[in-house]
Amino acid sequence: MNIFVCSFHWKKYTIEIKLQDKWFHLLCSAFGSDFELVMNNAGTCLVYFIAKLDLQKEQTLQGQYLKNLTHTLNADLFQRFSQFYIEICNHSDWEQETARLCIHFGQCVFTHNLDDFFFTSDIKVLVEIYERCLHNTNPSSKVTTELMLAILLLPLFSFCGVGMLWCLDAVHTILQWQGYVNVLECYHLKEIQDELDTLLNTAKEGHLHELVEKTNQVLTVAKGVTA
Numbered sequence: 001m002n003i004f005v006c007s008f009h010w011k012k013y014t015i016e017i018k019l020q021d022k023w024f025h026l027l028c029s030a031f032g033s034d035f036e037l038v039m040n041n042a043g044t045c046l047v048y049f050i051a052k053l054d055l056q057k058e059q060t061l062q063g064q065y066l067k068n069l070t071h072t073l074n075a076d077l078f079q080r081f082s083q084f085y086i087e088i089c090n091h092s093d094w095e096q097e098t099a100r101l102c103i104h105f106g107q108c109v110f111t112h113n114l115d116d117f118f119f120t121s122d123i124k125v126l127v128e129i130y131e132r133c134l135h136n137t138n139p140s141s142k143v144t145t146e147l148m149l150a151i152l153l154l155p156l157f158s159f160c161g162v163g164m165l166w167c168l169d170a171v172h173t174i175l176q177w178q179g180y181v182n183v184l185e186c187y188h189l190k191e192i193q194d195e196l197d198t199l200l201n202t203a204k205e206g207h208l209h210e211l212v213e214k215t216n217q218v219l220t221v222a223k224g225v226t227a
Contacts, residue, residue, distance in 0.1 A: 024049075024065065028072045031081060043084045051104035063112045070117065079119070086122050089129055094163030103170045110177040120183055127174065127188050133167040134195040164199075165214060171196075172218045175225055186225055193222050 030042035046069065053062035073081055085105065092099040106126060109117045118126070171192060174180055180187075196219040203211040 024068065025072065028069070028077075031073065032077050039080075040084075043081060044088065046081070047085060047088065047105045048098070048101045050108060051101040053108075059108075059111075062108055066109060066112060066114055066117065070114075082118050082122050086118075086125050086129075089126060094133055094167060099163065100166050103166050107170060107173040110173050110179075113178065115179045115183060123174075123179075123184060124187050127184070127192075130167055130171050130174065131188055131191055131195060133163070134171065134192070134199060164211065168214050168218050172221060175218070175221050181225065189222065189225055193219070196222055 024046075027042045027045050030038055031046065033039050033042070050062055050065050050069075053059070053065065069081070070078060085102070089099075089102045089106070092102050175192075196215055200212065200215045200219060202208075203215055
């Protein structure tokens with residue numbers, strides 16, 4: 001089990017293990033373990049694997065695995081998995097590459113319009129996590145050399161924290177998700193707009209031109225959302 005977790009920590013490991021169907025079902029089975037460590041490792045592997053398919057431009061296969069996840073886990077286990085995902089997002093260090101994978105997993109769900117994947121209450125918590133990230137993440141933190149090597153597929157913006165860029169991507173995706181209006185009824189939209197306005201002013205004051213451009217893009221989408 002640990003070999004799968006290790007394969008997703010790019011700073012230490014260079015060999016990537018391709019997860020086949022048999023391993024997918026094994027991890028789903030392991031997620032039902034009564035041992036917390038086994039469950040956590042299996043859940044983490046599932047999140048990271050499905051997220052990496054998006055980075056590898058395997059969106060069709062990714063959608064299939066997301067749907068398979070809903071069919072393979074029984075109702076109780078799937079609820080457990082959904083809550084587990086929200087929990088690891090809530091405790092993620094948003095300046096680490098693993099946070100990027102957590103964010104991408106959520107983006108994948110919304111991009112594939114799997115409206116029943118998460119409970120509405122869980123999505124609201126996810127929105128609150130994104131809002132908190134906008135408020136707390138340092139936009140001027142530098143990207144380290146190791147982290148730059150770990151995120152070669154992500155366009156890098158000079159002099160702005162990579163965690164903030166990931167957060168902006170996450171907010172952008174959830175605002176464009178059709179369920180944000182229909183299901184969440186624009187939950188915390190005003191608060192998100194306020195945080196984006198504050199971030200935009202901070203970026204302008206710091207002459208963080210790329211961050212200004214990115215924030216403007218997301219803010220335009222946020223202001224265009226109507227209930």
